[in-house]
Amino acid sequence: MLKKSVLTSKSAKSFIAKAVASALTAVLLTGCSGASSSSNENEIAIGVISPTSGSEAYYGTDMVQSYQLAVDEINAAGGVLGKTLKLYPEDDGCDANMATNAASKIIASGADFVVGGYCSGATVAAMPLFHDENLLMLISAANSTEITALGFEQSFMFNSPGTHAALTLTDLCLSLGTTKAALIHQGDSYTKNLSDICEEALPKSGIEIATIQVMEKGAPDVSAIVTAVRNSGADFVYWCGYHADGSNVIKQLRQGGYEGDIAVGDGSASVELITACGSAGEGVYVTSPPFVEFAQGGDKFVEDYKAKFEVNPGNYATLCYDTMYVLKNAIEQANSTETDKVRDVIANIEYQGLSGLIKFTPERELEVSNFIVLQIEKGEFKLVEL
Amino acid sequence: MGFENKRTKFAVLAALFVLAAVLPLFLDNYTLNVLWNAMFYMLLALGLNIIVGYTGLCDLGYAAKFAIGAYTTGILIKTFGWNFWLTLPVSALVSALAACVIGAPTLKLRSDYLAIVTLGFAEIVRISARNLDITGSASGINAIERPYFFGIHLTKISHWYYVFFALVIVFIIISKRIRYSRFGRALAFIREDEDAAQAMGVNTTLFKLYAYIAGAVLGGITGSFYAVKMTSISPGSFDFTQSANILLAVILGGMGKIPGVIVGAAFFAIFPELFRDVPFVGNMRMLFFGLLLIVVMINRPQGLWPEKPVKR
Numbered sequence: 001m002l003k004k005s006v007l008t009s010k011s012a013k014s015f016i017a018k019a020v021a022s023a024l025t026a027v028l029l030t031g032c033s034g035a036s037s038s039s040n041e042n043e044i045a046i047g048v049i050s051p052t053s054g055s056e057a058y059y060g061t062d063m064v065q066s067y068q069l070a071v072d073e074i075n076a077a078g079g080v081l082g083k084t085l086k087l088y089p090e091d092d093g094c095d096a097n098m099a100t101n102a103a104s105k106i107i108a109s110g111a112d113f114v115v116g117g118y119c120s121g122a123t124v125a126a127m128p129l130f131h132d133e134n135l136l137m138l139i140s141a142a143n144s145t146e147i148t149a150l151g152f153e154q155s156f157m158f159n160s161p162g163t164h165a166a167l168t169l170t171d172l173c174l175s176l177g178t179t180k181a182a183l184i185h186q187g188d189s190y191t192k193n194l195s196d197i198c199e200e201a202l203p204k205s206g207i208e209i210a211t212i213q214v215m216e217k218g219a220p221d222v223s224a225i226v227t228a229v230r231n232s233g234a235d236f237v238y239w240c241g242y243h244a245d246g247s248n249v250i251k252q253l254r255q256g257g258y259e260g261d262i263a264v265g266d267g268s269a270s271v272e273l274i275t276a277c278g279s280a281g282e283g284v285y286v287t288s289p290p291f292v293e294f295a296q297g298g299d300k301f302v303e304d305y306k307a308k309f310e311v312n313p314g315n316y317a318t319l320c321y322d323t324m325y326v327l328k329n330a331i332e333q334a335n336s337t338e339t340d341k342v343r344d345v346i347a348n349i350e351y352q353g354l355s356g357l358i359k360f361t362p363e364r365e366l367e368v369s370n371f372i373v374l375q376i377e378k379g380e381f382k383l384v385e386l
Numbered sequence: 387m388g389f390e391n392k393r394t395k396f397a398v399l400a401a402l403f404v405l406a407a408v409l410p411l412f413l414d415n416y417t418l419n420v421l422w423n424a425m426f427y428m429l430l431a432l433g434l435n436i437i438v439g440y441t442g443l444c445d446l447g448y449a450a451k452f453a454i455g456a457y458t459t460g461i462l463i464k465t466f467g468w469n470f471w472l473t474l475p476v477s478a479l480v481s482a483l484a485a486c487v488i489g490a491p492t493l494k495l496r497s498d499y500l501a502i503v504t505l506g507f508a509e510i511v512r513i514s515a516r517n518l519d520i521t522g523s524a525s526g527i528n529a530i531e532r533p534y535f536f537g538i539h540l541t542k543i544s545h546w547y548y549v550f551f552a553l554v555i556v557f558i559i560i561s562k563r564i565r566y567s568r569f570g571r572a573l574a575f576i577r578e579d580e581d582a583a584q585a586m587g588v589n590t591t592l593f594k595l596y597a598y599i600a601g602a603v604l605g606g607i608t609g610s611f612y613a614v615k616m617t618s619i620s621p622g623s624f625d626f627t628q629s630a631n632i633l634l635a636v637i638l639g640g641m642g643k644i645p646g647v648i649v650g651a652a653f654f655a656i657f658p659e660l661f662r663d664v665p666f667v668g669n670m671r672m673l674f675f676g677l678l679l680i681v682v683m684i685n686r687p688q689g690l691w692p693e694k695p696v697k698r
Contacts, residue, residue: 053672091662096616096623097423101659104419104543121622124528128617132541146525187516189620192524 044080044337046071046327047106048089049099049116049126050141055244056094058272059118062314063140064089067115069305070324080331085324094118096125103129111135112337115323118316120144120189127152136339138346140323141289141316144193148363154343156364158323158355159289159316162194164369165265166201168287171386172373173207173236176261180210182234184225184249186241187214194240194265210234215245222249226256235260243268247276254280263287266371269315274376285384286374290355292318294372294383298354319370322353406551410544418543424655425550426612431635431651432557432644433604436564438633439642439693441597442577443493444501447508448632451602453515453624454481455609460527460619461520470533470614474607481606482599489598493591496580508629516621526620533614546615553611554648557604561644564600573597577642638682640689649691 048067051060064087071085079085088109090102099122106114107129114130117123117139124146130137131152139147143159173181181202185195199209210232213225229237237253237260239246246268253262263285264273274281292298292305292313301321305313326349327342333349334341351358356370373384410418434448458477462468492503515521522528532540540546564570572593575583584590613619631654639650657678661671682690 096618096620097426100616101416101419101423101662104414105416105662108414108416121526121620124618124620125616128529144525146528150529187513187524188622189524189526192516196523 042083043086044083044113044331045109045111046085046087046324047109047111047114047116047135048087049092049102049106049114049123050089050118051094051122052089052091054093054095056118058270059141059314059316060091060094062317063116063118063320065305065309066313066317066320067324069301069308070321070328072308073304074324074328080328081335081337085328089116092116092119092122092126094122096121099123099126100129102126106130107133107135113138113327113339113342115140115320115327117142117147120147120193123147124150124189127155130154134339136343136346138323138327140320142190144190145197146189146193148365153364154339156346156360157366158319158326158358160366160370162197163201164366164371165194165287166197167369168371168373168386169198169238169263170201170205170207172263172285172287172384173202174205175386176236178207178236178261180208180232180234181236181238182210182213182229182232184213184215184229184237184239184241186217186245188217191240191242191265191267194267198238198240207236215241215249217242217245219245220248222252223256225249226252226258229253230256230258237262239264239268241265241267243270243273243276247273247281250277250284251280261285266315269374271312271381274379274381277376281376282378284376286376286381287371288374288381289315290318290370290372291315291374291381292354293381294374295354295356301354318354322351322355322358325353326351326358410547415543418547420656420659422543422547422550422615423659424652425547425554426608427632427635427651427655428554428648429550429557429608429611430605430632431639431647432554432561433601433608434632434636435561435601435642435644435647436573436597436604437601438636439647440565440570440573440577441594443594443598444498445504445598445601445629446501446626446633447504447506447511447629448601448605449624449626449628450504450508450511451481451485451605452609452612452628452632453508453511453619453621454484454602455606456613456619456624457515457521457527457609458606459610459613460530463530463614464527465520470531470610474610477606477610478603481602481609485599485602486595489595493594493598505626505629508624508626512621512624515624522620524621526618526622527613528618530613530617530619532617540614549611549615553608558644558648560604565644569593569596574642634679638679638689640692643689643691643693646689646691646693650689653690 048064050063051057067087071087075084088106088111090105092099092102103126114135114137118141120142123142127150137155140158143161145161147157183195183198185191211228213228215222215225239249246264250262265287266289269286269288292301295318302313330342330345331337334345347360357368359367361367373386374381375384430452437443437445455477458480459473462473488507492500516524572588575588576590580590635651635654636647640646658671658675
């Protein structure tokens with residue numbers, strides 16, 4: 001008897017009809033939007049994959065804007081090989097599943113090249129899809145070593161990997177006379193990776209690792225970590241995580257009576273950290289990606305960026321801007337938009353950009369570190385010469 | 387009386403089947419990936435439905451079951467070089483064992499306590515995965531090789547569309563078989579009135595454990611397929627949000643009702659994507675999604691397509 005009640009009632013049937021109709025509508029809607037953005041012959045289509053929604057939206061949006069600035073400049077100067085560049089930005093939401101959706105969308109829109117990549121987890125999820133289509137992917141911000149570990153020939157990492165951050169951090173520690181350092185990460189791919197690298201690198205220069213702590217994203221109370229850091233006798237704390245939680249950690253460390261040096265990694269290198277920390281932030285060091293204010297020729301970039309988007313450029317703005325110019329130069333040098341030819345040019349390119357020298361190792365990682373050290377002084381970042 | 391209705395039902399199902407089977411011929415990769423995502427959530431929702439919908443247990447840690455399957459397959463392929471298809475039974479077994487370990491001592495508890503235990507278990511699984519070397523710690527397992535199926539290398543999204551389509555059908559059949567078996571009726575009894583069920587001689591703890599295992603095995607199998615489709619898995623994919631998402635799909639669709647659960651999962655996966663291209667609104671799509679959820683829950687507290695109460 002039970003069996004019959006499943007799908008037989010009238011209301012259930014009408015519901016099936018409605019469900020089918022709504023499913024069809026959904027399919028049609030998504031289908032149409034996918035087909036509408038096909039590229040034409042006078043255009044070089046560049047897919048951008050970055051998180052423009054969710055917790056990392058600030059960076060994702062900054063990336064899209066930086067690419068846009070470069071693209072507009074290039075197009076105004078006559079384009080590339082007589083063609084104009086056009087961006088197709090897609091949101092990966094810093095999430096693996098959404099990243100595969102975004103990647104398929106970019107592929108479906110007929111992109112010739114792909115730039116972007118902020119969150120390592122999302123980037124790694126999207127990479128195989130581009131790899132299968134033999135699309136060149138220039139990764140501007142994400143810098144986890146697992147990206148190059150995939151060994152995809154068509155992917156280049158434009159940001160210094162964590163190993164470079166550890167070198168810069170070691171230099172900083174040595175100049176400060178640090179003896180025992182505490183590392184705090186957030187347990188996700190990027191921050192754990194950075195912490196692991198530092199754990200390995202610092203003892204090589206005679207700096208002891210006092211403790212390694214994990215702070216869950218968004219945890220309001222970090223007193224357990226503060227106590228552990230104080231008990232460990234560390235005279236240096238390196239926060240490997242993101243700025244959203246970083247300010248909380250710094251404030252509670254200071255409130256908890258910790259008096260040693262504090263440094264934060266590139267995930268926290270944001271002016272928002274200064275605002276959120278307030279007075280507790282004074283004196284905090286940052287191992288930072290190439291902040292545009294401290295780059296040669298950066299003033300014009302900042303001016304143009306502000307004029308166009310009415311906000312200040314973010315941390316990865318110069319990297320993204322440089323990425324686009326490297327791509328442009330490579331296409332011109334290869335005199336082609338074919339993936340393999342452009343890839344070979346980029347593999348041997350030497351480009352002096354706003355973010356520093358862009359030159360790749362055979363593993364398609366940056367050869368020279370682009371990290372700089374900043375310090376918060378009177379509510380502003382100041383460059384520290386080591 | 388049943389004949390005509392049965393015929394209508396058959397016709398609708400056949401039409402749906404044919405539609406779903408030919409769709410890849412007309413759609414681009416993006417749409418297929420969205421549909422794949424929808425089917426992926428359908429599988430998870432169907433698995434969780436056995437625990438939440440059929441038995442009325444509150445499970446806030448379903449992502450753990452699916453993580454166990456994904457990691458089992460990932461580790462066996464990457465570290466031990468196994469063939470993907472051989473990892474499936476192992477994955478099912480490991481999921482079942484994990485469900486026993488967590489279920490046996492805790493299923494005596496009533497639902498709200500169980501919710502906390504499952505939540506805790508999910509966190510244990512995720513944090514272990516993040517810190518163990520064999521699970522690749524925070525980076526997870528990358529570059530998992532994609533399997534062959536009778537000589538076809540499953541690399542294209544259309545391949546995965548069909549694989550998951552077949553899985554959805556298998557899961558529906560399993561769900562239906564469970565629902566209308568003696569086992570399923572016992573589960574419904576437990577859900578409706580656990581004390582009465584016990585008084586009537588139903589071994590409630592044992593049946594709850596079976597249901598828990600069944601749900602975990604389905605989740606584990608889904609996780610295995612997820613691992614090879616994505617080729618990379620990391621602890622971030624199995625956090626509490628994921629568990630909440632799956633539970634949401636089940637509750638939104640209608641607990642215990644297979645078509646309801648499927649509609650819920652599809653809605654959940656497709657809705658946010660519909661807004662991807664809408665300017666301004668695009669970045670606020672989750673806000674709209676949240677509002678819509680509230681509206682649905684106020685107007686249809688039993689879900690979009692709930693199960694009819696059994697006539698007495």
